[in-house]
Every structure is written in C-alpha cells, then in structure tokens.
Amino acid sequence: MLCRPWNLYSHNAKLGLSKILSTSRKVYPRTEGSAVRGVRPHIRITLASFSHNVRRKAETNKSTRNTRPLANLLLGDLNKTSSHSEAPDVADAPTSKLLQTVQEYQQANPQYLTLVRVGDFYEAYYEQADLLGQLLGLMVVDKTVKGHTFRFTGFGVRQLERHLETLVERQGQCVAVLEQYQDPISKQYDRKLDRIFTPGTLVGEQFLDSRRSNFLLSLSFSPDQSVGMAWIDLATGEFQMASSQTDELASELSRLRPREVVISEEIVMDDNTWLGTQLAREPSATFLREPSQMDELIKKLDNFSPLEKEAGIGLLNYVIKTQGGRELDLKLPVLRDDPRRLKVDQAVLQCLEVSNRTRGSLLKSLNQTLTKAGSRLLASRLASPSTHILTITNRLTLIEAFRSDSVLCANLREDLKGAGDAQRSIQKLSLRHAIPLDLLDIMSALRCAQVLKSKLSASTDPALTVQGSRLPIPSILANTIGRAYDDGSTGDMATRGSIRPDYNKHLCDLHALKHRLEKERDELELDLRNSLCAKSLKLVSSPGYGHIIELNSRDEATFSAAARSLSHSPVLFQALKGKRRYYLGIWSDLGCKMEQVQEDLIEEERGVFDDICKQVLSERDSILTCSRTIAELDVATTIAVLSHRLGLVRPTIEASPILDIRGARHLGVELALQGKRRQFTPNDCLLDASTTRLSVITGPNMGGKSTYLRQIALIVIMAQAGIYVPAESARVGIVDQLFSRVGSADNLTNEQSTFMVEMQEMATILRKSSHRSMVIVDEIGRGTSTHEGEAIAFSILKYLHDQLKCRTLFATHYHSVALFASDQHRPSFYLPGIVNYHTRVHRLEDGSFTFLHGLLPGVSTHSCALLVAQLAGIPPMVIQQAEEFLHNPITQAPTQNSVYPVTNQAIEKLMSVDVNTLTPVDALLLVQQLQSLVKRSPSKSSNL
Ligand code: ADP
Numbered sequence: 055m056l057c058r059p060w061n062l063y064s065h066n067a068k069l070g071l072s073k074i075l076s077t078s079r080k081v082y083p084r085t086e087g088s089a090v091r092g093v094r095p096h097i098r099i100t101l102a103s104f105s106h107n108v109r110r111k112a113e114t115n116k117s118t119r120n121t122r123p124l125a126n127l128l129l130g131d132l133n134k135t136s137s138h139s140e141a142p143d144v145a146d147a148p149t150s151k152l153l154q155t156v157q158e159y160q161q162a163n164p165q166y167l168t169l170v171r172v173g174d175f176y177e178a179y180y181e182q183a184d185l186l187g188q189l190l191g192l193m194v195v196d197k198t199v200k201g202h203t204f205r206f207t208g209f210g211v212r213q214l215e216r217h218l219e220t221l222v223e224r225q226g227q228c229v230a231v232l233e234q235y236q237d238p239i240s241k242q243y244d245r246k247l248d249r250i251f252t253p254g255t256l257v258g259e260q261f262l263d264s265r266r267s268n269f270l271l272s273l274s275f276s277p278d279q280s281v282g283m284a285w286i287d288l289a290t291g292e293f294q295m296a297s298s299q300t301d302e303l304a305s306e307l308s309r310l311r312p313r314e315v316v317i318s319e320e321i322v323m324d325d326n327t328w329l330g331t332q333l334a335r336e337p338s339a340t341f342l343r344e345p346s347q348m349d350e351l352i353k354k355l356d357n358f359s360p361l362e363k364e365a366g367i368g369l370l371n372y373v374i375k376t377q378g379g380r381e382l383d384l385k386l387p388v389l390r391d392d393p394r395r396l397k398v399d400q401a402v403l404q405c406l407e408v409s410n411r412t413r414g415s416l417l418k419s420l421n422q423t424l425t426k427a428g429s430r431l432l433a434s435r436l437a438s439p440s441t442h443i444l445t446i447t448n449r450l451t452l453i454e455a456f457r458s459d460s461v462l463c464a465n466l467r468e469d470l471k472g473a474g475d476a477q478r479s480i481q482k483l484s485l486r487h488a489i490p491l492d493l494l495d496i497m498s499a500l501r502c503a504q505v506l507k508s509k510l511s512a513s514t515d516p517a518l519t520v521q522g523s524r525l526p527i528p529s530i531l532a533n534t535i536g537r538a539y540d541d542g543s544t545g546d547m548a549t550r551g552s553i554r555p556d557y558n559k560h561l562c563d564l565h566a567l568k569h570r571l572e573k574e575r576d577e578l579e580l581d582l583r584n585s586l587c588a589k590s591l592k593l594v595s596s597p598g599y600g601h602i603i604e605l606n607s608r609d610e611a612t613f614s615a616a617a618r619s620l621s622h623s624p625v626l627f628q629a630l631k632g633k634r635r636y637y638l639g640i641w642s643d644l645g646c647k648m649e650q651v652q653e654d655l656i657e658e659e660r661g662v663f664d665d666i667c668k669q670v671l672s673e674r675d676s677i678l679t680c681s682r683t684i685a686e687l688d689v690a691t692t693i694a695v696l697s698h699r700l701g702l703v704r705p706t707i708e709a710s711p712i713l714d715i716r717g718a719r720h721l722g723v724e725l726a727l728q729g730k731r732r733q734f735t736p737n738d739c740l741l742d743a744s745t746t747r748l749s750v751i752t753g754p755n756m757g758g759k760s761t762y763l764r765q766i767a768l769i770v771i772m773a774q775a776g777i778y779v780p781a782e783s784a785r786v787g788i789v790d791q792l793f794s795r796v797g798s799a800d801n802l803t804n805e806q807s808t809f810m811v812e813m814q815e816m817a818t819i820l821r822k823s824s825h826r827s828m829v830i831v832d833e834i835g836r837g838t839s840t841h842e843g844e845a846i847a848f849s850i851l852k853y854l855h856d857q858l859k860c861r862t863l864f865a866t867h868y869h870s871v872a873l874f875a876s877d878q879h880r881p882s883f884y885l886p887g888i889v890n891y892h893t894r895v896h897r898l899e900d901g902s903f904t905f906l907h908g909l910l911p912g913v914s915t916h917s918c919a920l921l922v923a924q925l926a927g928i929p930p931m932v933i934q935q936a937e938e939f940l941h942n943p944i945t946q947a948p949t950q951n952s953v954y955p956v957t958n959q960a961i962e963k964l965m966s967v968d969v970n971t972l973t974p975v976d977a978l979l980l981v982q983q984l985q986s987l988v989k990r991s992p993s994k995s996s997n998l
Pocket residue numbers: 723727733734735736753754755756757758759760761762907908
C-alpha cells in the first residue's frame with residue numbers, strides 16, 4: 055500500500071515553512087521526571103581505582119534520565135527549566151489524534167527525540183522541534199491547529215538517513231521514529247513506533263563505519279564488586295559474555311570501546327564520565343524481565359553465571375525495544391569471552407595508541423586490509439591479543455605461508471577486493487532490515503570464497519590447503535541470487551529491488567503486460583492530442599489527483615470544442631492560471647490498470663526477495679564461516695605484504711618468561727621520521743624473569759626513553775596478536791598481562807592531582823601483576839618533591855624486582871635510583887636483576903647537539919633539561935638564570951635531605967666558596983650544608 059500525503063500538516067510543510075513562520079514562542083511547563091523504582095536493597099559498589107561510585111538506587115528519587123551534554127548545551131537556558139522533551143499541559147492539550155499520539159509517546163519516553171512520519175515528511179513537535187531545529191539547522195515555526203499552537207519542524211523522508219547520521223552517529227542522540235500506517239478497512243492513518251535509533255543498536259545504516267565493531271554493552275552489578283558483562287554488535291551478530299570486577303571496568307571499556315552502555319535504572323553512578331560513552335538506563339522491571347521471544351537465545355544464556363545472564367537479558371530487552379518489537383530472527387552464537395587473552399590495561403591501549411585511528415596509531419600503520427570484515431578482525435586481534443601459543447603460531451604460520459608464495463598472495467588479494475561484507479548483510483537479514491544490495495554482498499562473498507577455495511586447494515603448503523578446506527560453499531545460493539539480480543544494476547535496488555524479468559514466469563508475464571499497457575498509454579496520448587486538437591495535452595498520474603489530463607490553457611478552446619464529439623467527454627476539475635486539468639474515463643481505466651500491474655510487480659518482487667532471504671538464512675552458518683575465513687585470509691595476506699614493505703619478522707613465541715628482541719623499532723615513529731628523511735635507531739631488549747628482569751633507562755629528555763618503552767610493549771602486543779613485528783628478531787615468552795604507567799593524565803574534574811592519578815595506576819599494577827606480566831613504567835614519582843619522588847621510584851622498583859619478579863622496563867630521570875640499584879657495595883639497595891641502559895646527547899664544537907637514540911649500558915646522570923628548554927623556546931634570560939642556579943655551589947651541594955653520596959668533590963666545592971660574596975641567608979645555608987655533611991659522613995669531615 056502506497057502512503058500518500060493526507061492531511062493539513064504535510065500539506066503545510068510542502069508549502070514551505072517560511073509561509074507559516076511566526077514570532078511567538080511558547081515555553082511549556084515542566085513535567086515531573088519518571089518515578090524511581092527501587093526494588094533492590096541498597097548496595098554500594100566502588101570502582102576502586104577510579105573512585106567513582108556505583109550503587110543500586112534505593113532511597114533516592116532523583117531523576118535518572120539520561121543527559122546528553124550536547125543537547126544540554128544547545129538547549130541552553132531553555133533546558134534548565136524544561137526537560138529534553140516536554141509536552142504541553144493538559145489544559146493546552148491538542149485535539150488532533152496525531153498530536154495526542156505524539157504527546158503521549160513523548161511523555162512516556164522523554165529520553166528520545168521523536169520523529170513522526172506524516173505523508174512524505176518526518177516531523178517533530180513542541181520542545182523537540184526546537185531541539186531538532188538546532189541540531190540539524192532546520193527552521194522551526196509556531197503552528198496553530200484548531201486554536202492549539204505548538205512548535206513544529208520537519209524534513210522530507212528521503213533525508214532521514216542523512217539526518218540520522220548527524221543525530222545518532224555524530225551527536226549521540228537517541229531517535230524514536232513513529233511510522234504511519236493506514237487501516238485497510240477504515241482507511242484511517244495511525245502512528246506506531248517503528249524503531250528507536252541509538253548509537254549502539256545501528257544495524258544496516260549506510261553511514262555505519264563497517265571497518266570497526268559497533269558494540270552495545272550491558273552491565274549488571276553485584277554487591278561484591280563483581281560485574282556481569284554482555285555485548286553485541288548488532289551489525290555483525292557478535293554476542294559475547296564475560297565477568298569482571300568494578301576496578302577492571304575501565305580497562306574492559308577501553309578494550310571493547312562500546313558505542314552505548316545499558317544498565318538497570320536502579321544503579322546509580324555518582325559520575326559516569328569514565329564510561330566515556332552513551333549511557334542508557336532501563337527501568338529494572340524491563341531490564342530484568344525474560345523476553346517472550348528468542349527462546350533459543352535465552353536458553354543459551356543459562357550456560358553463563360547469573361550475573362552474566364542478567365546482563366545478557368538486559369541487553370536483549372534493549373535490542374527488542376529499539377527494534378520496535380518486530381519479530382527478530384536472532385540465532386546469535388553466544389560466546390564466553392576468551393579467557394586466554396592477554397590482559398591489556400586501559401592505560402596501555404590509550405598510551406600506546408594501539409587501536410585508535412589517529413595518525414601514527416598501530417592499527418593505522420597496519421590496516422591495509424581489503425575487506426571490512428578483515429579490518430574488524432585486525433582491530434579486534436590488536437585489542438585482545440592471545441596468550442595461547444598454538445593460536446598465535448597458527449596465525450603466524452599462515453602469514454609465513456603467504457610470504458613464501460608471494461604470487462598466490464598477490465593473486466588472492468586481487469580476489470579479496472570483490473568480496474562483500476557477508477557477516478553484516480546476513481545480520482541485516484536476521485533483523486529484517488535487508489535490502490537487495492545485501493543479497494548481492496552475500497553473493498560476491500560466496501563467489502570470492504569459491505575462487506579462494508580452488509586456488510588454496512591447489513597449493514602444496516598444508517597451512518594454505520587447510521584454509522581452503524575450511525571454506526564451505528553454498529554455491530547454489532550464489533547462483534540463485536545471481537539469477538535474480540543483475541550484478542551491476544544498483545539503481546533502484548537500494549529501495550525496492552529490481553529482479554530480472556526472466557526470473558520466473560509470473561514476473562515475465564507481468565513485465566509483458568506492463569510494457570503493453572505503457573504502449574497503449576502512449577498511443578492514447580497521441581490519439582487524444584490529434585483528435586482533440588491540443589498539442590500540449592499530457593496524460594498524467596499524480597498521487598494527489600489520480601489519473602488526469604493536463605493541457606495549457608491556450609489549447610482549452612479548441613480542446614473543448616473537439617471534446618463535445620466524444621461520447622464520454624472530459625470533466626474539467628481544476629482551472630489554474632496556465633493549466634487546465636480534466637478527468638477522462640478511458641485514461642482513468644487504463645491508468646488504474648497500470649497502477650495495478652505496478653503493485654503486482656512490487657508484490658511479486660518482494661515475494662521473490664523474501665524467498666531468497668529465507669534460503670540465505672537457512673545457510674547462515676556456512677556463510678558466516680566463509681566470511682570469517684575471508685577475514686582471516688585478508689589479515690594474513692595484509693601482514694605478509696606489509697612484512698616486506700615495513701621490514702617485519704616472525705616472532706618466536708614460547709612459554710619461558712623471556713623477552714629477547716634485537717633491532718626493535720617503533721612503527722609509528724619510524725614512519726613519521728621517514729617523512730622527514732630521518733632514520734630510526736633500532737634498539738635491543740633482553741629481559742628474563744628468572745635473571746635480569748628489569749631494565750632501568752636513564753638519559754636526557756628527548757633521548758628516546760619513552761619511545762623505547764612503547765616500542766617494546768607494542769612488539770609484545772603484535773607478537774601475541776599473531777602478527778609479524780618490527781625488529782630483526784624477536785623471542786617473546788607469553789605475557790599474561792601488560793601494564794603501563796605512562797604519561798600524566800590529570801583527572802582534575804574528579805579532584806585527582808597528577809600525582810594521585812599516577813599513584814592509583816601504579817597501585818593497580820602492583821596489586822595485579824604476576825611474574826608472567828610485563829610492566830612499563832615511565833618516569834614515576836613526578837609531581838611531588840624530588841626526594842620523595844626518588845624514594846617512591848626506588849621502592850616501586852624494588853617491589854617489582856623482589857616481589858613481583860616480572861619483566862619490567864623502567865625509565866627515570868632519578869639517576870640516583872639507577873646508581874643505587876646497581877651498586878654492589880650497598881647491599882641494602884642493590885638489585886641484582888637490574889640492568890642499566892642510557893641514551894645520550896652528542897655536543898658538537900659549534901655548540902649544536904644531537905640526540906643519540908641508541909641505548910648503551912650504564913647510567914646517564916644528565917637530563918639535559920636546559921638544552922630541551924632552550925629548544926622549546928624558553929627565553930634566554932630564564933635559561934641563563936637556570937644555568938646559574940644549577941652551577942651555584944650552594945644549590946648544587948647536598949642538602950640536609952639529599953640522598954646524594956657525600957663525595958670529596960662536594961666537600962671541596964663547599965669549601966671553595968668565598969663567604970664574603972654571600973648574602974646572610976646563603977651563608978646560613980652553607981653552614982647548614984656543612985653541618986649535614988659532618989653528620990652524614992664523619993670519616994670525610996676531617997677534610998673540612
Ligand atoms: P624521552 O622520553 O627520552 O624524553 P622520547 O621517547 O619522547 O624521549 O623521544 C623524543 C623524540 O625522539 C621522539 O618523538 C622521536 O622523534 C625521537 N626518537 C625517539 N626514539 C628514537 C629512535 N630510536 N630513533 C630515532 N628517533 C627517535
């Protein structure tokens with residue numbers, strides 16, 4: 055049934071909003087927030103390392119409505135006095151059924167921006183019209199219907215996808231779309247919820263970035279700090295569950311990077327900014343209720359812990375709700391998150407730029423995949439490397455096989471270019487959002503798999519033939535789709551599909567009939583033009599008037615005279631300035647027949663489409679296997695090609711806790727330097743948990759310490775992800791957890807200083823590391839007094855060395871820490887498992903200098919801070935003052951609290967000071983320094 059514009063609203067909108075623009079504006083009174091259902095006992099859950107509090111809601115009756123900063127910002131003051139979507143009060147209630155429906159929906163669902171289909175438009179009313187107008191830059195007007203005035207805006211149906219991209223994808227809004235339905239008997243129109251578009255429940259929208267996963271995550275909390283997690287990518291059907299702890303949540307979030315998180319409304323978070331994503335809160339009754347559909351899926355959830363199941367049910371309920379309650383054919387495999395994965399904490403993923411898509415990130419450097427599924431697989435492997443040696447070596451072996459057969463590799467990559475995203479398309483089929491293009495994607499994937507299978511089977515390398523045998527090809531299906539659709543024709547297909555006329559006999563007959571009627575129509579038009587003496591006569595089919603005759607008014611006289619001779623003469627129903635419009639029985643009959651044939655054709659094509667979709671869904675498992683194998687082959691061939699281009703080698707993966715990397719490089723920094731025609735200096739790393747397990751790196755600022763730490767951590771991640779690494783050789787003993795304390799992320803909004811954040815992160819590392827872990831610590835102990843900082847740095851180093859015994863890279867400017875730790879003559883400080891390395895600055899005679907980034911054994915006692923400050927543009931006067939401070943014997947000599955060793959040199963320096971040149975305060979300081987020396991080193995005080 056075709057929908058036609060039908061009422062005043064759509065008509066007005068078509069006339070142009072400017073015509074009904076008015077200046078008056080109404081602010082509707084505030085409605086109360088939804089009542090809070092506190093059904094559980096009060097539970098307080100603390101996210102230990104973040105000091106954010108999460109608790110079950112019990113006594114409080116604060117509104118838990120989702121707030122969106124952008125919407126608040128745009129609404130400005132208006133939002134302070136009115137909620138996101140408020141409707142008029144009862145006295146001002148609209149009389150129209152449409153407005154009543156909108157008002158009721160908005161009151162019950164204030165968290166959504168409601169769009170209502172009216173004819174060929176989507177419209178928003180009341181306060182939401184203002185919000186929509188601001189977000190999309192649309193004109194908003196006051197409109198009056200039967201004395202009831204309200205705010206109003208809208209846009210044409212064809213612009214829905216474009217505007218959803220702005221609202222949902224870019225601005226994180228949740229948009230409820232009420233579609234219009236016509237009752238076949240009463241012919242009355244009604245509005246019902248069709249779908250709620252939220253960032254985490256997007257499925258087949260063209261704007262969705264298919265190269266990355268789009269997870270919706272559901273969380274369920276228990277009083278003992280346990281967390282049940284369930285997440286789904288509706289676009290690919292990936293559905294997984296896991297358990298975690300509240301203090302690990304931030305890391306889990308940065309690994310999964312969900313677009314939206316759904317929790318029960320009764321959970322109260324004092325601060326949810328740490329989520330860093332959209333938060334949806336569902337009433338506990340609907341979050342926890344077992345959905346009546348998807349029995350099979352719910353049964354699968356019984357295999358998981360009660361907390362995981364709770365999260366899973368909450369997730370499914372939210373999915374069902376946002377899909378407008380339509381019957382979903384979801385048979386998703388529910389998997390337990392792989393426990394054999396390398397746990398990488400939030401700081402590591404962020405600081406090492408593993409998976410974000412900014413320039414220089416690891417993923418950016420490696421992502422030369424040719425398929426969208428391949429791109430997603432590579433991203434997920436880097437975000438969740440494995441600890442399972444066999445899994446890793448299998449991946450590496452496949453890459454090696456492609457490296458040895460570069461002809462086959464190049465060949466397959468050509469074929470991969472044509473493979474569609476079958477995983478996403480099949481999911482769209484399951485969720486009933488598919489369009490014919492999705493069938494074409496599945497067909498191209500199946501045909502690609504067919505070609506890959508035959509080429510891989512012809513290989514002599516078992517690693518490649520195994521891949522070939524893993525490709526089950528439902529080739530009949532590809533042929534059926536190929537028979538139905540023209541591969542090249544994508545015009546109409548996106549909307550309704552254009553199946554080949556020769557697909558079946560019925561379609562063939564309908565097309566023949568359609569052509570015959572079109573011919574009849576052309577003949578009739580010509581005949582009428584001649585017989586009725588009206589050259590401008592046209593046969594028109596219009597949605598508003600049906601089938602009519604239209605002619606220029608100048609032909610009216612001759613037309614009317616000639617028309618009198620007809621047995622059924624035309625009936626004039628509209629006389630416009632330059633046009634006349636008539637009904638004529640013969641054209642109305644023919645037009646209706648044409649309309650009927652067109653509807654029959656659409657019906658038949660829809661039937662064929664549905665039938666093919668059913669056949670495809672019955673082969674879902676084999677299609678998904680094909681898609682997965684295509685993604686794996688894409689990743690393996692990509693790395694094989696890159697290994698030549700970027701100089702990557704196969705790492706050896708082993709169980710012993712060793713890390714022996716020769717000639718390690720940092721891909722991102724190396725590529726950036728190449729752009730400036732500079733070379734990267736490779737470095738080695740040798741750590742063994744049972745012997746020399748800690749490297750302490752000292753050296754000047756800008757010497758490359760941080761880069762070194764990161765490049766080694768990245769190599770571990772790449773190796774355990776089953777990817778070749780940027781080095782000359784690499785032996786990587788499996789690491790179970792990778793921790794980093796890098797950078798200084800203030801969390802000022804949470805009243806946490808740099809030092810506090812640093813200590814919190816370090817506390818987590820010290821609590822969680824095992825002797826199989828790897829820790830990188832970059833300049834711990836800043837942001838406090840030097841001596842206390844040194845003390846903390848040393849004691850952390852000692853704890854890592856003595857207690858945790860894990861492989862550690864420790865960069866510091868506190869060279870005293872490195873000196874003490876390696877000084878065998880001071881047994882209370884000496885740490886035998888430590889090796890010192892340093893970087894240097896090379897000064898040239900002309901005063902210029904270069905940083906030497908190659909690591910050398912030993913400790914550097916120069917930070918060269920003044921050089922770097924000079925380089926950064928600090929005024930010369932400041933630098934000069936700093937030089938004086940640095941070389942002044944008083945400031946240079948050991949102070950009362952210093953841990954510097956008392957040397958003869960220090961004493962000589964103090965003794966050489968001419969007391970007459972000192973101010974009284976400096977003189978006092980000098981006396982104190984000397985007293986301190988006598989106290990700390992009586993043996994040397996004889997020199998004084
Ligand atoms: P530090 O931590 O010692 O202050 P960084 O690791 O931040 O130094 O390095 C500073 C800059 O030096 C980097 O941005 C990079 O351009 C360059 N650099 C670092 N390591 C190397 C290297 N091994 N080879 C060449 N250039 C390097």
